[in-house]
Every structure is written in C-alpha cells, then in structure tokens.
Amino acid sequence: MPATTQDGDHAVENKPAPNTNGTMKAVRFHGKEDLRFEDIPEPKCGKGQIKVQPAWCGICGSDLHEYIGGPSICPTSPHPITGEQVPLTFGHEFSGVIEELGEGVAEKWKVGDRVCVQPIIYDGDCGACQDGLINCCYKNGFVGLSGWGGGLSEHLVVPEYAVYKLPDNVGLDVAALVEPLAVGWHAVNASPFKPSDSVLILGGGPIGLSVIQALRARGCRQIIVSEVSQMRKEFAKEFGAHHVLDPTKDDIVARCRELADGQGVNVSCDAAGVQAGLDQAIMALRARGTHVNIAIWEKRCNFFPNDLVFREKRYLGVATYVKGDFEEVIKAISDGRLDMCQKMITKRIGLDEVVEEGFKALIKDKDNQVKILVRGSGQV
Structure with a gap:
C-alpha cells in the first residue's frame, strides 16, 4: 500500500497550496473595521492536501475582536508556518464537502465526503507538538486567522490532518459548531x-x-x-x-x-x-x-x-483543544449527548452579507445572538 501523509508529514502538508487559473469570492480582513468581500485566486491541492467547499461557517468572538480592534491575532508579518500576513481570509468554524484530493492522501477520503475542519496550524516538530500539545505549538496559528484561506470563502485547501469526516446523522450546519463546542x-x-x-x-x-x-x-x-x-x-x-x-x-x-x-x-x-x-x-x-x-x-x-x-x-x-477533542465532540453530537447544540444557531446569512448582517449585527445586537452562521454552499 503506498505511503500517505495522513500521520503528519507536516513539512509536506504545510506547504502553501498552489492556485488555479480561476478566482473565487472570499471575505478578507484588511485591518481594523475593514472587511472586504472580494475576488481572490482559487487554490488547488498540493501533496497531502484536501480541497473543501465550505457549507456553513460561524462567526467567532475572535473574528469579532480582530474586526473591532485588530489586527492582534492575525499576523502583520509573515507567519512562521503559512508565510502569510494581513490581508487574510476569515473563518475558522466551518464545515463543508471535499471537492478535490491531493497526491498521497489516505484512501479513506472520497470526493463528496462531508467534513469539518480542525483549524489549528502546527509544525509537528516542536517540543509541544511532540508532547501531543498541538494547541501549544510554538509556531501555531489558525486557518481563517493566520493563512491558508478560511471558511468565509467559496473554496479552500487544508492539510489532510485538519479534516474530520462526519457521521450521516450530523448535519453540515451543526458541524460548523464542532469547533466552539470543542473549546x-x-x-x-x-x-x-x-x-x-x-x-x-x-x-x-x-x-x-x-x-x-x-x-x-x-x-x-x-x-x-x-x-x-x-x-x-x-x-x-x-x-x-x-x-x-x-x-x-x-x-x-x-x-x-x-x-x-x-x-x-x-x-x-x-x-x-x-x-x-x-x-x-x-x-x-x-x-x-x-x-x-x-x-x-x-x-x-x-x-x-x-x-x-x-x-x-x-x-x-486552557487553549482551544487537542487531538481527540474533535472526534469526541462529533461522536457526542451523533449519539445525542450534545442534543441542544443546534439551538445555538440564532441567525443564518449569505457570504455577501457578512459585514452588515454578521459582524455589525453581533456588535449592535450581541445580547440576542449566540451563533450566526454564514452560508457557503448551504448544503446540510
């Protein structure tokens, strides 16, 4: 059986994804109170990578803090792993469907699989990563805050290690809640x-x-x-x-x-x-x-x-989550132990409505909102 990068050849999987000749829509953070819905190059898979079409993406408090007073989490000089800096595509709480597989990914993955993405970016080599503490990686970052695109776009490419397959009874809208539930x-x-x-x-x-x-x-x-x-x-x-x-x-x-x-x-x-x-x-x-x-x-x-x-x-x-937390949360949603989670969704909006109906709504109407989901493909 051919070798795969599934178990973490991070030097390969963490390479920037190449671009296609096409463009796509994305919500990009340019600085304080400056979010733009714009055209950017559409990526394609490199080795050990998976291309996902986002279905639903939540707006996180971290996104809101960056919009109001940032950049603070988003890098303003090249990130040590992604090499990217502001402007960056937002969105790290998201689900979607696999639309392309890179060379060397495990045979368990298929185009059309319904997935969610664990957004921690880590090098796999530092002492914290070697101890299994990927959330404490000394170079860590986040998809949707530090580069590699984000859930507030029409497409993105992520390393295979970031992708988690969903059971049939977990909808893609609920799957966008796995990230905050994992915290x-x-x-x-x-x-x-x-x-x-x-x-x-x-x-x-x-x-x-x-x-x-x-x-x-x-x-x-x-x-x-x-x-x-x-x-x-x-x-x-x-x-x-x-x-x-x-x-x-x-x-x-x-x-x-x-x-x-x-x-x-x-x-x-x-x-x-x-x-x-x-x-x-x-x-x-x-x-x-x-x-x-x-x-x-x-x-x-x-x-x-x-x-x-x-x-x-x-x-x-405590910081975010470690390996195993996403699997446990997905299982708990599937078996009914987290049966209330869908009620966290208080509003659904389009990708082109993110600024007015998303970020500004959370600022003006924070007390009446829990989780605003942004529609990508809208598939459930």
Whole structure:
C-alpha cells in the first residue's frame, strides 16, 4: 500500500497550496473595521492536501475582536508556518464537502465526503507538538486567522490532518459548531471536574454554552451560570444550567457558597474575561478548587496570588483543544449527548452579507445572538 501523509508529514502538508487559473469570492480582513468581500485566486491541492467547499461557517468572538480592534491575532508579518500576513481570509468554524484530493492522501477520503475542519496550524516538530500539545505549538496559528484561506470563502485547501469526516446523522450546519463546542469540551477535559462537582461558569455566550453542554453530557451534578443578558440567561437555563445568576443583582460568591455545601464550587470556568467576574470566581471556589480560564482577555487584569494561596486554589489556563477533542465532540453530537447544540444557531446569512448582517449585527445586537452562521454552499 503506498505511503500517505495522513500521520503528519507536516513539512509536506504545510506547504502553501498552489492556485488555479480561476478566482473565487472570499471575505478578507484588511485591518481594523475593514472587511472586504472580494475576488481572490482559487487554490488547488498540493501533496497531502484536501480541497473543501465550505457549507456553513460561524462567526467567532475572535473574528469579532480582530474586526473591532485588530489586527492582534492575525499576523502583520509573515507567519512562521503559512508565510502569510494581513490581508487574510476569515473563518475558522466551518464545515463543508471535499471537492478535490491531493497526491498521497489516505484512501479513506472520497470526493463528496462531508467534513469539518480542525483549524489549528502546527509544525509537528516542536517540543509541544511532540508532547501531543498541538494547541501549544510554538509556531501555531489558525486557518481563517493566520493563512491558508478560511471558511468565509467559496473554496479552500487544508492539510489532510485538519479534516474530520462526519457521521450521516450530523448535519453540515451543526458541524460548523464542532469547533466552539470543542473549546468547551477541552476545558472540561483539562479541568479536574468530577460528575459530583458544582461548577460556576462566567458568561452565557457561545463558549459558556459549550461548557454547559460538555458538563451536561458528563452528568454534572450542579451547573451555575453568571450572566447579565436576559436572552443568554434563558439560553443557559434551557441548555442545562441548574441555577442562573445575575452579577448585577446577585452576590455571586455568597450564592455559590449557599448552593455548594456552604463551601463554594469545585470548579469555576471563565468564558467572559471580565475583571469583576474573575474576582468573584476566585472567591466562589472552595478550598483546593480550580479556576479554569478559557477567555481571551482584551487587556491585562489585576490578580492577587494570596486569594489562591491561603486556600490552595489553582488557576488553570486552557487553549482551544487537542487531538481527540474533535472526534469526541462529533461522536457526542451523533449519539445525542450534545442534543441542544443546534439551538445555538440564532441567525443564518449569505457570504455577501457578512459585514452588515454578521459582524455589525453581533456588535449592535450581541445580547440576542449566540451563533450566526454564514452560508457557503448551504448544503446540510
């Protein structure tokens, strides 16, 4: 049987894809508040690569932060792996259909396969990658933020290692949610959570709701959510939170102690990245509890180590997901453990509507939106 690049000949798979003679439409990030729907060259497969036609793509909070105040994540000098810099095609939460296979890809893949894409770009050679921590690669990046195109386009080419086949009972629209769901899934996996624990979640946005679903799928005894938005509070309750608190009205620390044996929660998960929330979450932990930071902070926060030291509490940072998380999430959607995820989709728009009906809608109507999906082919 011929050798394939399936197991990670990253030097080959990570080479830039060549272009066809044709063009395609894509949403490109040029700088702060500068997104353009424009024609760019259409790529074709190189060795070890797969060409995908995006079906649906979610707009992520990271995309929104870049649009409002970036570039910060997007490289402004050549990325060490992709070699690309702004302007870049957006979109890293997406699903699609395989339309071309490069030389050397595994025989299991077929044109027409329904897939989702795990967007982490990693070199496979550094110490973190060798330890299996692809999310911590010292050169890492993201498809849709660091180069290699993105889900907000008509076509893109990615390495074989990034592609995951979908079961027949997982729709392509729901498959665009695998990426944000994997963030919550990984946060719970990385934490010391046990089903008998009480957990506090800060924020009822897409990632907070993903954490709720991951905890619910694992049989968490008590899920407590702190959220201000009325719609997101309702979503949190519907998605499985046992108690939903409003930090503008409730004493979060006192209520967590009251609800959790008079001691406080075992685990707190920060999906908001707000100073007041951090302060409350640390104090709401019981002795030897763990605070899990998922949020990407826009600015530095104040932190007093003694708040951890005297009760031997722990602070854990988690980043995206690792190998295995996408497979676990896809399986959990397929077998019904993540049965609420489709309700995260609150709006669907066209590729040519991304700026007005997508990004600007999320800025103006954030409290009433969870996940806006952008239609590529629109196949389900």
